Amino acid sequence: MARRRFFVDAILQSRAVLAGEDALHLRRVLRAEIGQRYELSDNRSVYLAEIDALAKDRVSFRILEEIAAPAPPVRLTLLLALIKFDRFEWALEKATELGVDAVLPVTTERSEKGLERAAAKRLDRWRRIVRESSQQARRAHLPEVLPPAALGDVLAGGASYSWFLEEQSDACPILAALPARRQNSDEVRLLVGPEGGFTDVERVRAREAGWTPVSLGSNILRSETAAIAAVAVISSAWLDSGRTAA
Numbered sequence: 001m002a003r004r005r006f007f008v009d010a011i012l013q014s015r016a017v018l019a020g021e022d023a024l025h026l027r028r029v030l031r032a033e034i035g036q037r038y039e040l041s042d043n044r045s046v047y048l049a050e051i052d053a054l055a056k057d058r059v060s061f062r063i064l065e066e067i068a069a070p071a072p073p074v075r076l077t078l079l080l081a082l083i084k085f086d087r088f089e090w091a092l093e094k095a096t097e098l099g100v101d102a103v104l105p106v107t108t109e110r111s112e113k114g115l116e117r118a119a120a121k122r123l124d125r126w127r128r129i130v131r132e133s134s135q136q137a138r139r140a141h142l143p144e145v146l147p148p149a150a151l152g153d154v155l156a157g158g159a160s161y162s163w164f165l166e167e168q169s170d171a172c173p174i175l176a177a178l179p180a181r182r183q184n185s186d187e188v189r190l191l192v193g194p195e196g197g198f199t200d201v202e203r204v205r206a207r208e209a210g211w212t213p214v215s216l217g218s219n220i221l222r223s224e225t226a227a228i229a230a231v232a233v234i235s236s237a238w239l240d241s242g243r244t245a246a
Helices: 021-029 085-097 115-120 124-136 200-208 223-246
Strands: 005-007 015-019 039-040 045-054 056-068 073-083 102-107 161-165 187-192 211-213
Touching: 005 021, 005 102, 005 124, 015 021, 021 056, 039 056, 073 085, 085 102, 085 115, 085 124, 085 223, 102 115, 161 223, 187 223, 200 211
Parallel strands: 005 039, 073 102, 073 187, 161 187, 161 211
Antiparallel strands: 015 056, 039 045, 045 056
């Protein structure tokens, strides 16, 4: 069974401290004891560490050695339209498990009014969600959760591939859009719209900014379902390419 992994704020002089909820979970749920070994990440490298002191809400570790951490197969940013927060947070959790590099909440014409202001107040909560999900998935690095932005402000900017999910018939199937040669230095941006999809004006603006419409098929999917399905396809394609190249 793989060791549990936790994120710490810093590694200083071959030592690290886990505090707060993670420390309480380690003590009360996992029944941590001095001498037990866990993996720690400072969001740069991963280490094997041994517990050498326990307090009420703190667990202290001695670093034993650095552990090799594989590079992510692709740098994938999910730009997800703001939807009802319970569904947005579900997508955020699952996208983290699947290895996204960043998540950017996007306000579109059909986003519910008021969500952008409320979303800005939820950033701390969303960052806790990705931290917990990253630990569960044994990630080496935390995905970035960016402040919400308007669609018009996020269409510009370069990436190896920029795709937006589209239900219209002229969209290319996502599998057909995948490049034949893929490497882990590639940057992919995936834009997913709200319930009801993008407006015609937004579709035109995205195309003019260099985004390619891609499709997951003829079924109409909820935004969070479509986002996770597409992220899984993209992540798996680049992972498979890396294994084939190796």
